Amino acid sequence: MLRISKIVDYGILVLTHMAAQSAHVCSAAELAASLGLGQPVVSKVLKLLAQHGLVASTRGAHGGYRLGREAGQISVAEIIDALEEQPFGLTECTATPGVCSVEGACHIRTHWQRINLIVRRTLEAVTVADMLEESLPAPVSVAASARHVPAAASRIPNIPNWSLSK
Numbered sequence: 001m002l003r004i005s006k007i008v009d010y011g012i013l014v015l016t017h018m019a020a021q022s023a024h025v026c027s028a029a030e031l032a033a034s035l036g037l038g039q040p041v042v043s044k045v046l047k048l049l050a051q052h053g054l055v056a057s058t059r060g061a062h063g064g065y066r067l068g069r070e071a072g073q074i075s076v077a078e079i080i081d082a083l084e085e086q087p088f089g090l091t092e093c094t095a096t097p098g099v100c101s102v103e104g105a106c107h108i109r110t111h112w113q114r115i116n117l118i119v120r121r122t123l124e125a126v127t128v129a130d131m132l133e134e135s136l137p138a139p140v141s142v143a144a145s146a147r148h149v150p151a152a153a154s155r156i157p158n159i160p161n162w163s164l165s166k
Contacts, residue, residue, distance in 0.1 A: 002090065002119075004080075010037060011045045011083045012076065015054065016131045019071035025064040045083065052082035071132065077123035088123075090116045 004012075013035055018026055028046055032039040046065050049055040053068045067074065080088055089095020093103045094116035103109060 005084065007041075007045060007083045008080050010035075010041060011049060011079050012128070012131060013037075014042060014045055015049070015067065015071070015074065015079065015128045018055070018065065018067055019128050019132055022067060022071065025058060025062065025066050027064040030064070048083050049079075052078070054078060054082055067128075070129075072127050072129040074128045075124045076126045076128075076131070077120060079128075080123065088116075088120060090119060 014031055017031060017035060018024075028043045029039055031037075031046075032042040035042070046055055046057070050057050050065070050068075054074055055065045056068045057063065057065050077088070087095045091100075091112045093100045093106070093109055094112050097103070100106070
């Protein structure tokens with residue numbers, strides 16, 4: 001199953017909350033209280049995000065955290081890269097080539113690489129600003145979704161509209 005980890009989910013939650021109050025400098029304690037998360041978790045997320053330049057910190061009595069750049073300039077892919085310990089990949093061979101013992105003889109590896117690229121480009125196209133938008137596209141049925149690329153991916157050039165079914 002494809003799933004975003006809790007730490008990435010919390011990172012996106014923290015960044016969208018900060019983006020909604022972009023003029024405000026937020027403390028870890030304030031963010032934790034506002035979001036209903038533990039302060040140690042929020043502090044860990046902020047530290048990792050700061051190491052990657054996604055948030056900036058200010059010391060002092062009125063210090064805290066603010067976005068490192070505009071919300072529209074921070075992609076979900078960057079957040080995943082900052083918070084995950086392993087490289088992005090839907091399968092072991094797309095995350096860390098050379099790890100899988102059957103990689104050389106695998107007849108579906110190129111398909112996983114293609115899927116991985118499409119997912120990665122979609123995550124690169126979605127920003128923190130996009131995550132603030134209240135209106136979401138109407139849900140697409142499972143049958144219909146096999147025929148198209150999600151709306152965010154449609155903004156990405158050079159990605160074909162394809163499915164695994166023949």
